[in-house]
Amino acid sequence: MKHFIVTIGFLMMGIVLFAQKKEITGKITETNGLSLPGVSIMEKGTSNGTVSDSDGNYQIEVSENATLLFSFIGFTAKEIPLEGNTLINVVLAEDLQEIDEVIVTALGISQEKKALGYTTQEVKSETITSVNAPNLGNMLSGQVAGLTVDTKTGIFQSPDFQLRGKAPLIVIDEVPVETDFFDVSSADIENIVVLKGPTASSLYGSRGRNGAILITTKKAAQKGLDITISNSTMISAGYTVFPETQTEYGNGSNGQYEFWDGQDGGISDGDMIWGPKFSDNLEIPQWNSPIYDNVTGETIPWWGDVSGTQYDDKSRYSRVPIPWEYHNNLKDFMRTGVVSTTNFSIASKNEKASTRFSGFYQSEKGRVPTSNLKTGGLTFNGLYNLSSNFTLDAKLSFNKVYSPNYPRYGYGPKNHMYSILIWMGDDVNGQDLKDHYYIPGQEGYRQANYNYAWYNNVYFAANELNQKHDRNTVNGQVKLKWDITEDLSLQGRSSAVLKHTFEDRESPKSYLNYGDPREGDYKTWNTDQVNIDNDILLSYKKDFSDKFGLSANAGASMFYKKYQQEYNATDGLVVPWVYSLNNSLGNVKASTNYQEREIRSVFGTLSMDLLDAFFLTVTARNDWSSTLPTSNNSYFYPSVSLSTL
Incomplete structure (x- = not known):
C-alpha cells in the first residue's frame, strides 16, 4: 500500500512539474543594437535548449524557476534567472580578453583590436581544420557572429554567405577574389578575419560595402625544413533531415489507381500519391506490368507506357495486375558517399628567405x-x-x-530528391527503373517510367x-x-x-x-x-x-x-x-x-x-x-x- 501511495505521489509531482513549464521569448542583440542570429540558449542544468533565429529572436519552454544561459563565439556569455519574467531581451558584449591582439584589416593594414571602431572576429586555423569537409566555406558555419552560412549537402554545392544579411567580399592574401571555395584548401589557411559592416571594409570601396572575409594563407612558420603529409577519408551514409512523407498509400487518388500511359489515360495515373493502401493481397496494373494480348493470350514483358506502339489499343491489350508493394526508393537510390583528401607541404625558413x-x-x-x-x-x-x-x-x-x-x-523534375521524396509513390519498383531506362524497342528515344506528365525515371536521369x-x-x-x-x-x-x-x-x-x-x-x-x-x-x-x-x-x-x-x-x-x-x-x-x-x-x-x-x-x-x-x-x-x- 505504501509503495502504491509513493508511486501516486511521484506521478502527481511529475504532473505538477509539467504544469509549471512556461514559455520564454525575447531578442538577442549586440551592444550596437544589431541582431545576433545563432546564439545558444540553454536552460541551466538541463539539455533543454534552442538557438536564436536570423533576426535574433528566440523562444524556449523552461521550468518556472529556471536560469537561462546565453552564449556565442566571440561574445561574453550571460546567465540570467527568470525571476518571473516571460520576456527576456539580452545584449551580448564582445569578449575583450584579447583586446591587445594585432590583426590584419583591409588592404593588409595591421591594427590593434582595441583601436578598431568597428566589429571584427577571427577564426583560427585549428577551428577550420578540426573537421574535414568537402568545402572550406562550410567550416565557417556557427563560427562568426552575424555571419550566416547556408550550407548545402549535395555534391558540388557551394555555401552562400550572408554577413548581417548581405553578401560579403572575399579576400585571400590581401587580394579580393571571386570563389566558391572548391579551389581553396583548408590545410593552407592560417587564419580568417571577418570585417563587419561598411566602416570596417570602406577601403575596398564598392566591392567591400557589405563587409569582408579576409583569408590569410600559411607561410613557413619555423626555421629549417618542415615537411607534412596528411590524408583523411570521410564517409557519408545518413541524412541530416528530409521531408516526412506518408508510406501507407501508393500512386493514385481517392484510393484508386491503374496505369496505362502515366498521363491520366488510366485511373489516376498522372499525379497524386493517395491511391490504394499497400496490402499483401492486392494486385494492380502498374508501369512495369506485362502486356496481355486478349486475342492470342500472349503475355509480353514491358516497362513504361505503350504510346506509339502496336499495344496502344485498350480493346485488345491490357496490363497484367502485379503485387501492390511498398519500396524504399530513397534508400535504394542513394549510395554511400566518400570524400578522400590528401595534403602535403614543404616549408623552409632562414634569415634570407x-x-x-x-x-x-x-x-x-x-x-x-x-x-x-x-x-x-x-x-x-x-x-x-x-x-x-x-x-x-x-x-x-x-x-x-x-x-x-x-x-x-532546385525545384522541378530535374531534382532527383524532389522526384523520389515528393512525387514518386512507394509502389514504384525502383529496381525495375534502374534495370530498364527505356521502353522496349525505343532505346535512346523514350524513357521507361511510371509518369510521363511531370517526372523522370530517376535512374534514367542520373x-x-x-x-x-x-x-x-x-x-x-x-x-x-x-x-x-x-x-x-x-x-x-x-x-x-x-x-x-x-x-x-x-x-x-x-x-x-x-x-x-x-x-x-x-x-x-x-x-x-x-x-x-x-x-x-x-x-x-x-x-x-x-x-x-x-x-x-x-x-x-x-x-x-x-x-x-x-x-x-x-x-x-x-x-x-x-x-x-x-x-x-x-x-x-x-x-x-x-x-x-x-x-x-x-x-x-x-x-x-x-x-x-x-x-x-x-x-x-x-x-x-x-x-x-x-x-x-x-x-x-x-x-x-x-x-x-
Whole structure:
C-alpha cells in the first residue's frame, strides 16, 4: 500500500512539474543594437535548449524557476534567472580578453583590436581544420557572429554567405577574389578575419560595402625544413533531415489507381500519391506490368507506357495486375558517399628567405549514382629579404575543379530528391527503373517510367543526363616593401587571377524538365575571366609618447576585370546519344557575353591613440569607374569611427 501511495505521489509531482513549464521569448542583440542570429540558449542544468533565429529572436519552454544561459563565439556569455519574467531581451558584449591582439584589416593594414571602431572576429586555423569537409566555406558555419552560412549537402554545392544579411567580399592574401571555395584548401589557411559592416571594409570601396572575409594563407612558420603529409577519408551514409512523407498509400487518388500511359489515360495515373493502401493481397496494373494480348493470350514483358506502339489499343491489350508493394526508393537510390583528401607541404625558413610549397587533392564520390567531383591545386609562397629594408613577397598557385557529372538541384523534375521524396509513390519498383531506362524497342528515344506528365525515371536521369564542369584557375601576386625608416614604409603590390571554365550538358531524348526540349539537347559554356589588382601604399606609424600615438596610410589602386562567355546549344537532337552541335534538329542557338570594367582609386586612413583609451580612425576613398558616364564616374567613401576602453 505504501509503495502504491509513493508511486501516486511521484506521478502527481511529475504532473505538477509539467504544469509549471512556461514559455520564454525575447531578442538577442549586440551592444550596437544589431541582431545576433545563432546564439545558444540553454536552460541551466538541463539539455533543454534552442538557438536564436536570423533576426535574433528566440523562444524556449523552461521550468518556472529556471536560469537561462546565453552564449556565442566571440561574445561574453550571460546567465540570467527568470525571476518571473516571460520576456527576456539580452545584449551580448564582445569578449575583450584579447583586446591587445594585432590583426590584419583591409588592404593588409595591421591594427590593434582595441583601436578598431568597428566589429571584427577571427577564426583560427585549428577551428577550420578540426573537421574535414568537402568545402572550406562550410567550416565557417556557427563560427562568426552575424555571419550566416547556408550550407548545402549535395555534391558540388557551394555555401552562400550572408554577413548581417548581405553578401560579403572575399579576400585571400590581401587580394579580393571571386570563389566558391572548391579551389581553396583548408590545410593552407592560417587564419580568417571577418570585417563587419561598411566602416570596417570602406577601403575596398564598392566591392567591400557589405563587409569582408579576409583569408590569410600559411607561410613557413619555423626555421629549417618542415615537411607534412596528411590524408583523411570521410564517409557519408545518413541524412541530416528530409521531408516526412506518408508510406501507407501508393500512386493514385481517392484510393484508386491503374496505369496505362502515366498521363491520366488510366485511373489516376498522372499525379497524386493517395491511391490504394499497400496490402499483401492486392494486385494492380502498374508501369512495369506485362502486356496481355486478349486475342492470342500472349503475355509480353514491358516497362513504361505503350504510346506509339502496336499495344496502344485498350480493346485488345491490357496490363497484367502485379503485387501492390511498398519500396524504399530513397534508400535504394542513394549510395554511400566518400570524400578522400590528401595534403602535403614543404616549408623552409632562414634569415634570407622563407618558402612554402603545398598541394592538395580531393576526390568526392557523391551519393547520387554517377556523380563525382575532383579538386586539386599547387601553391608556392615565398618571402625574401632582399636587404635590411627591402622584402619581396610572392605567390603563385594553380587550382583545378573537375566534375564529369554532378546532379541538378532546385525545384522541378530535374531534382532527383524532389522526384523520389515528393512525387514518386512507394509502389514504384525502383529496381525495375534502374534495370530498364527505356521502353522496349525505343532505346535512346523514350524513357521507361511510371509518369510521363511531370517526372523522370530517376535512374534514367542520373545515368543518361550528364553535366560537366572543368575549371582551371591561376593566381599570381607579388609585393615589394621598402622600410624607408623605422616609422615609414612604402609597398607596391600586383596580382592577377586567370580563370577558364568549360561546362556542357548532355540531355537525352524524352528527358523532362521545365523549359527544356523533350527531343534532347546539347549545351556548352566557355567562360574566361581575368581579374587584375594593382596598388601602392605609403604607411606611417609612430608613438610620440605613452599617451599619444599616430598612424596614417595613403595609397592608390587599380582594379581591372574582363569577363567573356560563349554559349551554344542544339535545338533537339537528330540521333540519340550523339552530343554534338552538328547533330542539332533545328538551328543552333548561340550567344556571347562580354564585360569589361576598370576602377581607379585613391584612399587614405588616419588613426589617433589618446591615453591608450580613446581611438579615432578616419578613412576616405574615392573611386573612378569606367562603367559610369565620364562626367559622373566618381564616388566618395568616407568613414569615421571612435572607440574607447
